[in-house]
Amino acid sequence: MKLNKLILDNFRNYNDLDITFDKDVVCFTGLNGQGKTNLIEAISVLGLLNSFRTNNYDEMKKFGEEYFFISGEFTDKNDNRLSIKISYSDKKKKVTFQDKKILKFSDFWGNIPIVYLIPDESVITTGPPLERRKFVDKLLSMIDREYFSLLKNYSKIIKQKNKILFDLKKENSFQTEMIDVYNDQIVLYGSKLFEKRVEFLKGFEKFFKDILIFISDGLFGGSISYSSEMDQKSYSSDLREKLSVNKRTEVYRGLSIIGPHKDDLIFDINGNDLRKYGSKGQHKLFLVALKLSEIKYIKSITDEYPVFLLDDLYSEIDEKKSAKIAKILDEDIQTFITTSNSGIIKQFDQNNTKIFNVINGAVNLV
Amino acid sequence: MNSQSEILENLINNISKLPGIGKKSARRIAYHLINTSKDNALNTANSIIEARERLGLCIECFNLSEDKLCNICSDPLRNRDIILVIENFHDLYLFEKLKIHKGLYHVLGGLLSPLDGIGPGTLRLNELLNRIRMNNTSELIIGLNHSVEGDSTALYISNMLKDISIKITRLASGIPVGGEIEYTDEITLKQAFENRK
Numbered sequence: 361m362k363l364n365k366l367i368l369d370n371f372r373n374y375n376d377l378d379i380t381f382d383k384d385v386v387c388f389t390g391l392n393g394q395g396k397t398n399l400i401e402a403i404s405v406l407g408l409l410n411s412f413r414t415n416n417y418d419e420m421k422k423f424g425e426e427y428f429f430i431s432g433e434f435t436d437k438n439d440n441r442l443s444i445k446i447s448y449s450d451k452k453k454k455v456t457f458q459d460k461k462i463l464k465f466s467d468f469w470g471n472i473p474i475v476y477l478i479p480d481e482s483v484i485t486t487g488p489p490l491e492r493r494k495f496v497d498k499l500l501s502m503i504d505r506e507y508f509s510l511l512k513n514y515s516k517i518i519k520q521k522n523k524i525l526f527d528l529k530k531e532n533s534f535q536t537e538m539i540d541v542y543n544d545q546i547v548l549y550g551s552k553l554f555e556k557r558v559e560f561l562k563g564f565e566k567f568f569k570d571i572l573i574f575i576s577d578g579l580f581g582g583s584i585s586y587s588s589e590m591d592q593k594s595y596s597s598d599l600r601e602k603l604s605v606n607k608r609t610e611v612y613r614g615l616s617i618i619g620p621h622k623d624d625l626i627f628d629i630n631g632n633d634l635r636k637y638g639s640k641g642q643h644k645l646f647l648v649a650l651k652l653s654e655i656k657y658i659k660s661i662t663d664e665y666p667v668f669l670l671d672d673l674y675s676e677i678d679e680k681k682s683a684k685i686a687k688i689l690d691e692d693i694q695t696f697i698t699t700s701n702s703g704i705i706k707q708f709d710q711n712n713t714k715i716f717n718v719i720n721g722a723v724n725l726v
Numbered sequence: 727m728n729s730q731s732e733i734l735e736n737l738i739n740n741i742s743k744l745p746g747i748g749k750k751s752a753r754r755i756a757y758h759l760i761n762t763s764k765d766n767a768l769n770t771a772n773s774i775i776e777a778r779e780r781l782g783l784c785i786e787c788f789n790l791s792e793d794k795l796c797n798i799c800s801d802p803l804r805n806r807d808i809i810l811v812i813e814n815f816h817d818l819y820l821f822e823k824l825k826i827h828k829g830l831y832h833v834l835g836g837l838l839s840p841l842d843g844i845g846p847g848t849l850r851l852n853e854l855l856n857r858i859r860m861n862n863t864s865e866l867i868i869g870l871n872h873s874v875e876g877d878s879t880a881l882y883i884s885n886m887l888k889d890i891s892i893k894i895t896r897l898a899s900g901i902p903v904g905g906e907i908e909y910t911d912e913i914t915l916k917q918a919f920e921n922r923k
Contacts (some may be wrong), residue, residue, distance in 0.1 A: 506912040516874045523840035538846065541838070541881045545874070 361442075361473060361667050362435050362694045363403060369429040370422040372398035373721040383714040385689070387705045388698045389726070390718035396698035399718070400476065400669040403696060406432040406444050407474030407667065408502075409455060409465050417448045426450075434472055437664055442472060466512075470502050473658050473666035477651040484650065485634055485643045489624035496557055496625065499654055503661050507556050514549040514621070517542055521616045529614030536607055542616075543603040550620045551596035557620070558586055563660065567653040572629075575652075575684040576645055580629050588623040644677065652688050668695045683707045734760070786857065788833040788850055790815055798822075798831060805829040807864040811854065811883065813837055813876075817869065827867075832857065837875035838882055846882060855886060865893040872899045 362384070368377040373395045388396040401420075405411050411420060421428045427449030434442040445456045455462040462468045483491045501508040521542035528534065565584050572582040590598040602618050610617055627634040629642050638646070651668075659665045668689065677685070686707035689695050697705070705713055715726040734756060742752035759767045783789070784796035787809075791797070798804060808829030812818055813836060821827050834849045858866065868883060870876040884894055900918030901910050910918070 506916075509911065509913055513874050517878075520838075520840050520874065520878065527840070537882065537885065538838075538840070540885060541878050544881050545877060 361437070361664055363406075363432055363667055363696075364435060365431075365433040366399075366402065366406075367429070367431045368399075368402055369427075370425040371402055371420060371428045371430050372422060374398065374422070375721065377721075377723060379716075379723055381694075381714070383712050384692065384694045385705070385708045385713040386694070386696045387713065387715045388696070388718050388723070389700065389715060392700060394718045395721050396718045397478075397671050399723070400671055400696050400698060402430050403432065403667065404474050404476050404669055405446065406430060407472035409446070409453075409468065412476055412478055412480070417453060418451075421448065432472075434667075444472060466508060469508065470505070470662075473502060473662065473664060474669065475651060475654050475658065475666045476669035476671065477648065478669075478671040481651075482643065482647060485627060485638070485646050489622070492625040492627075493621070493623065495650070496560065499657075500556065500560055503658055504556065507553070510549055510552050510556070514546070514553055517545045517549060518616050518619065518621055521546070522614075525610050525616060526614045528611045534608065534611055539607055539610070543600070546603060546616075546619050547596060547600045550599055553620045554586075554588070554590075554592075554595045554599075554623070557623075558592070560657075561586055561625075564653055564657050567656040567660075568649055571652050571656070571688065572646065572649040574688070575649060575681055577680070577684070580642065580645065582630075582634075582646060582649065583628045585626045585628070586623065587626045588620070589618070590623075645681070648677070648685060652685070655693060665691075665693045668693055670695060670697045672698055672700075679707070787831045788835065788853070789818055789831060806861060808867065809854075809857070809863050809865075810867040810869050812869045813871065821869065829865075829867075834870075834879070837870060837873075838879045839875045849879070851883070851886065854883070858887065858890060858892060863892060865895065868894065868896045870897075872897075 363381055365380050366377070367379075368374040370376075388399055390396055401411050401413060405420070414420070417428075427447060429445070429447045431443070431445040434444070436442060443458060447454045455465070455468065457468055457471060484495050497507075497511055501511060521539065524538045524542065528539075561584060568584060569582060572580055586592065588595070590602060599619065606618050627638075627646060629638055629646060632638070634642060634646055655666055655668055682704060690709055690712075699705075705715055716723050717726050737756045737759070738749070738752045741747060741755050742749050744752075747755070759770070780792055781790050782792075784791040784799055785794050786799040787796060789796040789798060793800070805828045808827075809832050810821065810827050810829060811832045811834060812821065813834055815833060818831050818833060821831070832850070832854050834851070834854070836844050836849055838844055838846065838849065857863065866883070866887070868880045870879055880896060887894065898921045900914060900921060901907065907915065
């Protein structure tokens with residue numbers, strides 16, 4: 361997937377921008393606060409319909425303006441043109457894809473695959489289990505409609521059950537009829553989520569291992585394993601058992617604490633738990649490898665490379681490693697990079713690279 | 727605002743409280759009611775009054791009814807061994823139009839959704855249990871949505887009846903008529919395959 365044309369109207373600090381891209385590596389350089397990240401944010405919104413910075417479309421509107429509009433023209437691997445337009449005014453979003461209005465956002469999801477790597481995402485390796493589940497859930501939702509739908513229903517079931525548990529705790533009572541109803545459904549949807557996550561990991565880890573070894577020059581070997589309170593050989597029956605045994609605890613806590621919404625991924629580097637023992641550099645490299653594997657995985661499933669957005673990453677990665685990253689990305693993957701250090705771009709094939717300088721909402725070819 | 731008649735404003739306000747009617751449509755409807763013949767307008771008003779005063783709920787199935795028992799429950803030709811559980815009057819209307827169900831109905835009055843404050847006590851579940859016990863119903867058809875709320879309610883009903891000998895069935899889910907396999911979502915397709923006949 362390639363982005364050929366981007367139009368921004370009242371988006372963040374851009375008045376009206378109309379820019380075309382004809383290379384696979386696009387670099388936005390410039391000082392901080394000039395609007396580099398706003399550009400890749402706009403691209404991510406085109407593909408995912410939400411921003412990695414905020415859930416609030418109002419924040420994306422240029423200060424003092426009534427509306428914003430963004431549009432993108434992409435081409436897929438078969439040279440089909442894909443056009444997406446998003447406008448926002450009066451608190452209303454309007455999305456059109458191929459000139460047809462999108463009524464349900466989930467129907468659009470996955471049409472324009474995007475993978476981004478932004479500094480905030482360091483929480484995937486350093487943060488709580490929730491961040492790692494989000495990583496898997498987001499990726500799978502983009503490429504697997506059934507997963508998306510399972511997850512949506514599962515989350516609703518957990519919310520409904522939490523309300524029951526909260527009320528029971530408040531009333532200090534222990535009536536289990538309603539808990540049973542939701543537990544049955546947690547077993548049904550939860551085991552399917554588990555199966556799909558494990559199946560995903562099997563395919564994903566292959567890419568990941570190779571990539572981590574490659575970009576670390578053979579220094580680091582890594583692995584990813586699924587971690588759950590349930591016995592993974594008999595997940596479904598164990599989940600049913602644990603839900604049943606823990607009813608009182610759940611009522612006491614007023615919260616649903618058993619199920620795949622508590623599962624985690626364990627990241628290992630050279631045989632050690634990355635979260636406990638990893639150095640800052642190892643965390644960073646692990647994260648980069650995760651994201652690069654995401655790209656390869658999406659390609660292996662959908663036969664289409666996603667557009668890759670890299671926000672300010674290279675500042676902390678040495679030249680040798682960034683040359684290796686560039687080598688992986690040189691494979692027909694369109695990559696947008698923001699950096700205040702344009703020297704980094706040397707690592708890429710110069711014939712396939714374009715550098716833009718960003719100054720206060722104006723974008724000019726260097 | 728003051729240039730407007732207060733009576734008109736009042737009418738618009740009340741019409742806009744109807745479901746699916748915004749302020750603009752309410753205004754259009756109000757103008758229409760005023761412009762149309764007086765008989766027309768008064769007929770509409772009288773129908774509302776009549777419906778509210780003479781329609782109540784059937785004491786058996788909670789369908790809308792002018793009498794204690796609705797037309798369906800008092801029909802001697804209906805099969806009293808089978809009850810079709812549905813969410814609301816509108817679903818009952820849809821099934822009746824099809825003329826495929828020869829048994830009785832039970833209108834639950836909603837679906838379980840604790841987040842919206844709808845628990846078992848809010849729905850007519852006890853009434854259903856009593857009916858089944860009293861009448862020795864042999865089959866219960868669950869005609870509820872295939873959503874989280876519909877599934878929860880169906881499960882609750884099954885659990886509620888687990889000590890009673892009764893056949894419980896659920897409407898099948900699958901590919902809609904005229905629907906193409908290519909455009910059917912994966913979950914529906916799977917269910918359609920698993921529930922094939």
